[in-house]
Amino acid sequence: MPGDEEQVVIKVRDGGPYKVTGPIRLTDADGVEIPLPDDGRAVVLCRCGRSRTTPFCDRSHVCRPGDTAVVHAGLPAPTQGAPFLPGPVFAAPFHFEGDAGEGEAPFYGRYANPTWAGWEAALGELEGGEAVAFASGMAAASAVLLELLGPGDVLVAPSDGYYTLRTLAERQLVPRGVEVRYVPTSAAAVLDALESATLVWLESPSNPLLDVLDIAAVAAEAHDAGALVAVDNTLATPLRQRPLELGADFAMASAAKQLTGHSDLVLGYVAAAEPFRAAALRTWRTTTGSIPGPFEVWLAHRSLATLGVRVERQERSAAAVAQLLAARADVPWSRWPGLGCVVSFDAGDADRARRFLHAAKLVAEATSFGGVHTSAERRARWGGDDVSPGVIRLSVGVEDRQDLLADIAQALDAAGS
Ligand code: PLP
Numbered sequence: 140m141p142g143d144e145e146q147v148v149i150k151v152r153d154g155g156p157y158k159v160t161g162p163i164r165l166t167d168a169d170g171v172e173i174p175l176p177d178d179g180r181a182v183v184l185c186r187c188g189r190s191r192t193t194p195f196c197d198r199s200h201v202c203r204p205g206d207t208a209v210v211h212a213g214l215p216a217p218t219q220g221a222p223f224l225p226g227p228v229f230a231a232p233f234h235f236e237g238d239a240g241e242g243e244a245p246f247y248g249r250y251a252n253p254t255w256a257g258w259e260a261a262l263g264e265l266e267g268g269e270a271v272a273f274a275s276g277m278a279a280a281s282a283v284l285l286e287l288l289g290p291g292d293v294l295v296a297p298s299d300g301y302y303t304l305r306t307l308a309e310r311q312l313v314p315r316g317v318e319v320r321y322v323p324t325s326a327a328a329v330l331d332a333l334e335s336a337t338l339v340w341l342e343s344p345s346n347p348l349l350d351v352l353d354i355a356a357v358a359a360e361a362h363d364a365g366a367l368v369a370v371d372n373t374l375a376t377p378l379r380q381r382p383l384e385l386g387a388d389f390a391m392a393s394a395a396k397q398l399t400g401h402s403d404l405v406l407g408y409v410a411a412a413e414p415f416r417a418a419a420l421r422t423w424r425t426t427t428g429s430i431p432g433p434f435e436v437w438l439a440h441r442s443l444a445t446l447g448v449r450v451e452r453q454e455r456s457a458a459a460v461a462q463l464l465a466a467r468a469d470v471p472w473s474r475w476p477g478l479g480c481v482v483s484f485d486a487g488d489a490d491r492a493r494r495f496l497h498a499a500k501l502v503a504e505a506t507s508f509g510g511v512h513t514s515a516e517r518r519a520r521w522g523g524d525d526v527s528p529g530v531i532r533l534s535v536g537v538e539d540r541q542d543l544l545a546d547i548a549q550a551l552d553a554a555g556s
Contacts, residue, residue: 206447213261227437266410276393279407285318290316292337302523358386397509436456453480489528500549508534
């Protein structure tokens with residue numbers, strides 16, 4: 140048997156489609172095959188630690204990926220003369236002889252691409268599930284929502300999360316007969332809305348006001364009520380929060396944010412706890428064509444290696460910025476959830492917020508967040524969020540902390556009152 144710490148038991152939820160078959164192969168230390176039990180359990184090697192031989196982790200043990208995992212996740216085994224991270228593969232058709240279904244080779248770039256495979260292996264390892272990469276975070280969210288929900292289904296979704304999710308729900312779900320219940324990011328509010336829910340969508344911390352809730356508690360109750368649970372993990376990243384480990388069925392994120400951190404690509408992904416759900420999302424991607432470009436995927440995989448150092452630096456600076464803002468009498472309120480690089484605060488009113496953004500020299504006025512460059516925006520400028528006019532969402536980058544603090548302080552001074 141391999142080391143005990145690499146071996147876990149998949150527990151089957153009652154009636155759940157958790158049965159593990161297919162690509163899992165277990166051998167003992169001598170290479171002798173261990174048959175998979177046929178009693179609703181399966182023993183697998185966990186891919187979150189040293190082994191990369193199995194498709195997912197069962198979430199029943201502690202397997203937190205850290206800074207080492209992000210550096211190595213999804214990379215091929217060392218091969219003489221090969222690069223650490225192979226370059227992007229650009230192809231529409233691939234050479235493919237013979238009949239359909241022969242072998243595992245890719246045959247057309249909408250179905251599969253070797254560059255995706257490494258990136259998805261990395262994401263799966265970090266989230267503790269089976270990952271499917273998409274062209275954007277919204278493509279990933281659309282896949283989950285539109286694949287799962289049909290007439291008569293009920294979606295519970297955040298009233299205070301990323302607003303395009305609500306636009307998607309209004310434009311695509313409601314007309315199809317899906318009932319959508321919007322609730323604030325609070326466990327009590329979500330639990331109140333659970334009756335006959337099909338899917339609960341959580342975003343914690345929420346964007347832009349950074350509310351958090353107890354994902355494990357909500358997921359347990361949602362499952363008892365017969366609902367599936369999806370968590371938008373964009374703000375926390377899998378280094379800080381692992382929704383699947385907390386009981387969610389899906390972890391979804393925009394990879395345009397801190398996960399990749401360089402503001403140079405748009406991508407998204409979904410990691411599913413159960414492989415058959417990942418397979419359904421992959422089929423969705425193939426048929427709708429919401430595929431990621433290989434070059435962006437390669438850039439993302441390259442950038443992932445620095446996630447640990449970026450998160451560490453950005454979080455420490457965000458904590459310092461939050462402290463600075465909390466101490467200012469001219470900032471009515473500020474928020475930082477104790478993780479991540481985003482700090483939200485009220486500059487007082489719209490004009491003062493504009494003056495702050497204009498006066499800050501190290502703070503780029505831009506939407507999005509999570510990048511190495513500090514950026515901020517007056518969130519009410521888009522009209523999609525229920526926030527007061529002076530609210531600024533500030534994303535702390537990797538600049539020198541003292542330079543940043545000095546710049547933010549001078550910009551608040553310059554903005555007057
Ligand atoms: N989820 C959150 C929390 C976001 O902030 C965003 C984008 O800002 C998205 C999802 C959508 O991601 P994308 O822009 O990659 O489509």
